[in-house]
Amino acid sequence: MSRHRLLLGRALVLVLLCAPLLAPSRAHAAGQRIELRVLVVTDGSAPVEALRTVLSRTGVPTEVVDLREPGRRPIDAALLAPDPAVARFQGVVLPSQAPVGVVAAELTALHTFEQRFAVRQIDASVVATAAVGLAPVTDTSGYSGPFSGGVAQLSAEALAADFAYARGPVPFTGDDPGSEGAGPWVEIARPLAGFRPLLTATAPGGRYTGALAGVLSTRGREELVLAFSYDDDSTQLQVLAPGLVAWLTRGVHLGFDRGYLAVHVDDVLLPNVRWVPGVHCTPGADCPPSVPAPPMIRMTADDVAFAVDWQRRTGFRLDLAFNGSGSLAAEAGSGTDPLTTALVAAKGEFGWINHTWSHLYLGCVRDTTTTPWSCARLPILGWTRYASSWTIESEIDRNVGFARRHGLPIDPSELVTGEHGGLRAMPQMPDDNPRLAGALAASGVRTVAADSSVELDSRLVGAAVTVPRHPIDLDFDTATVTETIDQYNWVHTSRADGGNGECEADGGCQKPAAPGTGFADHIVPVEAHKVLGHMLTNDPRPHYVHQPQLSEDRTLYPLLDRVIGDYRSWFADARPLITPTMTQAGQELGRQQRWAQTVAAGRVQAWIEDGTVVVRAADGATEVPLTLGPGGRGPDGTPFGVPYGTGRSAWAPVGAEQRFTAEVRGQA
Structure with a gap:
């Protein structure tokens, strides 16, 4: 967000009279019924839309008033509290303290409503003025400017209440670290009377220390004001989001969130082809015949020992998606395979997932005489040729047999197909292999991996549910830092920077990673930012890489050290990492999707009255995400x-009506 956008509306804000500053508001009064829903008043700006996204991801129902819509609904008593004892909203989010498009009568109605029902308000992005409890920034007091790479600090008050899940530091980022975009803008200012700082920072160069977020208490109301820019991908928002939701709702609301991280390592036991630096190709795929094939990539027993030690040090589990035929092929020469021996000896250290016997593509039969490949068709009839049911079942069942012979603790109902084959993949396969659903059912598969870059939502394939996985951009054909940098630059940079230029189509090109140092100072931060972006947004989808990243230069570990280290430096033990199995990830994602549909259809009502939360489901039995104190x-x-975090939460089965006892927070 630019400085001009952050300063938008300064003149309008200044004309408001500064009200007397009183003590913080009370908790909800006896006999008041507060519906568990948040009012979001939006002007389409990035900060308020980001908060709207946070509420949606958490599962908090919202009602939106869009200030850009002609003939929009007025903000008045009929919207806010048609019954004197009933509040239709438990919290209010505004773009700023007095946004353009909200008339004085509407602000009065909002303030009256908030006073009567002790409803809190968040101002998504403000400038420092007396009207929001901050002294205006001047040449001699305060700081207004860029803050990319800066770190703010939560106050003791914040860490003792709604932000107790955090350790204190809040890093500020803007766009993807690999891009050329502008970073965040902040206003660091001196708090005035009645303003309680929740987030403080020191300006670049150490010139000034002050507040950039806090609670203004005035006329029995509480407003949490944020004097910095962000969008829904900004780390500062993602770290603060659980506390913002908890503060706004007093710790009681529909929905909950978690920090999920599961990492699948595909192709274990198989060898992988190797990228050729300088030539920018992979033998067998796109290299010219004149390029000799370099040695294949395959883990060793030493790589297994390193993985075991790393897991024990970090307390994090890797899930190995294995192909048993790789072991059989390795044994063909000497009769033994040290890699299989090492993995079996350490089988209890890892999670295990069936990745099919030999990694066959289980979609259509590929015609590689065309570029890109196409689906082969039957002569004359023209029907698409697909992998047979027998082939699919054999690939699944032979690998289950391998696991049982070696005592690998797999769940045979989970499956990762080679290249996610069998599932629809545009443009060649707009539909699933029509034989896939039946073959999955015949082999007892209930959960099958998908690629989130192809389809983000979970869906049914017959009786099996798909679990979209996020790819980590360390590719299957790179095992060394040199290979990784060369391949990454080729794919992610413009033609002018030496890449293949495909990123130019969507404007996603990055700066080139420097030879030698670019892996540590460019690729790791960029990919860690992506992974953390999923972890901090209540996303249970697993991530995946391939076995070359555990071999040779072992490029996965610096990335995961950064991801896990950052997470644990920002979040306290009360908010631990959750590593779901593939089945658990599928169940959670399915629940989230069903809940979003339930909220959109308005099929659940919930409110709090005198410390009791009442939840009613219009359709009978429904799972409802609920957070209580x-x-x-x-x-x-x-x-x-x-x-988890600062409250207790879970999916609650609700019939016609259920009642829960809540612990409502009084003060911020």
Whole structure:
């Protein structure tokens, strides 16, 4: 966001009279019914839309008033509280303290509503003025400017309440670290009377220290104001988001979030072809015949020992997606395979997933005489040729047999097909292999991996559910730092920078990674930012790489060290990493998708009254995500759900109506 956008509306804000500053608002009064829903008033600007996205990802129902729409609904008592004892919203989000397009009567109605029901308000992005409790920035006081790479600090008050899940540091980022985009803009200012800082920072160069977020208490109301720019991909928002939601809702709301991270390592036991630096190709795929094939890439027993040690040091589990035929091929020469021996000896250290016997492509039969490849067709009839049901079942069942012979602790209902083959893949395969669903059912598969870059949502393939996985951009044909940098630059940079230029079509080109140092100072930060972006947005989808990243230069570990290290430096033990199995990831993603549909259709009502949360499901039995305070209890009086972050949360089965005991936070 530019400085001009951040300063937009300064004149309008200044004309407001500064109200007397009073004590923080009380909690909800006895007899008041507060519906569990948030009002979002948007002007389409990045910060307010980012907060809207945060609420949606968490599962918090919202009602939106779009200031850009002609004839929009007015913000008045009929919208906010048609019944004197009933508040239709538990929180309000505005673009700023007094956004353009909200008339004075509407602001009065909002403030009256918030006072009556002790409803809190977040101002998505403000400039420092007395109207928001901050002294205006001048040449001698405060700082207004860029803050990319800066680190702010949560206050003791914040860490003692709604932000207690955090350790304190809040890093500021803007666009993808590999891009040329502008970074975040901040206003660091002196708090005035009645303003309680929740986030402070020191300006670049150490010139000034002050507040850039906090709570303004005025006339029995509380506003949390954010004096910095961000979008839904900004790390500063992602670290603060759980606390912002908890503060706005007083710790009681529909929805919950988690920090998920699972990493699948595909092609274990197989050898992989190798990228040729300088030539920018992979033998067998796109190299000219004159390019000699370099040695294949395959893990060793030493790589297994390193993986075991790394997992024990970090407390993180890798899930190995294996192909048993690779072991058989390696044994053909000497009768033994040290890699298989080492993996079997360490089988209890890893998760294990069936990746099919030999990694055959289980979609259509490929015709490689065309570039790109196309689906082969039957002569005369013209029908697409597909892998047979027998082939699919054989690939699944032979690998299950291999696992059982070696005692690998797999769940035979989980499957990763080679290249996610069998599932639709545009443009060649607009539909699944029509034989896939039946073959999965015959082999007992209930969860099958998909590629999130092809289809982001989970869906059914017969009775099996897909689990989209996020690719980590360390490719299957690179095992050394040199190969990784060369391949990464070829794919991700413009023609002018020496790349293949394909990134130019969508404007996604990055700066080239420097030879030698570019892996550590460019590729790792860029890819870590992507992975953290999924982890910090309540996304249970697994990530995946390939076995070359565990071999030779072992390029996966610096990336995961950065990801896990950053996460644990920002979040306290109360918000641990959750590493779901593929089945668990599929179940969680399915629940999230069904809940989003339920919210969109308005099929669940929920409210809090006198410390009791009442949830009603219009369609009978429904799973509802629910967050209660640390003392929250279920219908039977036992502690509700599990503790995570600053409250207790879980999916709650709800029939016609269920009642829960909540612990509502009084002050910020």
